[in-house]
Amino acid sequence: MTPRGRPRGFDREAALDAALTEFWRHGYEATSVATLTKAMGINPPSLYAAFGDKRKLFSEAVQRYADTHGSYGARALAEPTAREAVEAMLRLAAAEYPAADHPPGCFVIDGATNTTEASQDVAEELRGYREGTKKAIAEKIAADARDGLLPKDTDAPALATFYAAVIQGMSTQARDGATEAELQRVADVALTAWPGRGA
Amino acid sequence: MTPRGRPRGFDREAALDAALTEFWRHGYEATSVATLTKAMGINPPSLYAAFGDKRKLFSEAVQRYADTHGSYGARALAEPTAREAVEAMLRLAAAEYPAADHPPGCFVIDGATNTTEASQDVAEELRGYREGTKKAIAEKIAADARDGLLPKDTDAPALATFYAAVIQGMSTQARDGATEAELQRVADVALTAWPGRGA
DNA sequence: CATCTTTCTTAGCGATCGCTATACAATGAA
């Protein structure tokens, strides 16, 4: 069942990875179609035929990120307890953000921060992912508080917002040049704020 | 000593404030000269005569921010102890970032995150401010550790990186819609990580 | 071979980018 017509002359997934890298390094609006096509090794009509337009290509890049480098969030949330999940998320983020095989930081956090009015929906798309992760952390903490693994009066939303903020700050730190060792120390300190220690 | 020639027909500082607001909300590159002139109530030649170019106007806006809304950092660092300084910075940031009279978040943190290669120097300018603040926090902590106000083995750089990350994460949270109450809770949790408590 | 389908390259669309040449308006000095 070979498709009819002239076969595509490039690897769609490799081109998507190249686009992801560009979007990741410069953000949505600062990445032009010209730089995208150059990085992807194709011409504009090939990009539009394969991905629709710049906007849809970005959404595919986000999905691709979530399935690869960004999967640490879902993997961490699969840990049995909230404490293990948060610790895993901090550890994995500290290892991932400064890794040399991709742009520094988190694509979902910094991929569309500076946008014109025309691209508000792009910023909104990433915000949705961020809020989803924060909510998942909060629910995991609330569940453990209900189950007695954490003090009953644990403020799950506040704790989740705190760890979400730490992770987002780690992304900025990585973009500013922080090493994994430095980020792991940030994770160390952040974990001392976990409830049921000094309390 | 009135200056010769036709007097300027607009308030330079008010125009600068309007430019700051635009840069703050959309970032350096996503803010066009057209939107700037519209917000400032002037035409392009007036902008270029008064501020040089878009790049110089941005630097003036950064300075203006540091002197006004962004002064909380310097004010916090004027506190006598590192503990008071860090607490003040967290409290002031929590109050400032979601305030309704300006765009959410911190201009120095988010004012130039998504940039093309051509504007790397703009991103670098803000990074310099961020690193300066982080270094100032670290030195304040190190001084108190030397003076016995903190354990001798306090890891000042790690603690400073942690609090810098928390503040940067608070900026992202504010941009994502967090209220002051929520950010103050983040500050509460962050302060429980201060050394010499559960240790 | 011819035909059909799809992708390819080339070239360029209208709109916007940062910026400026030009001419006019408004002031102080002579």
Added chain:
DNA sequence: TTCATTGTATAGCGATCGCTAAGAAAGATG
């Protein structure tokens, strides 16, 4: 008045933006 100086508004520069029309090229099918 007249001139010099500075700020103003209008209009438009070359470059780049996201995107696409047009036709050649590369495969399957007959």
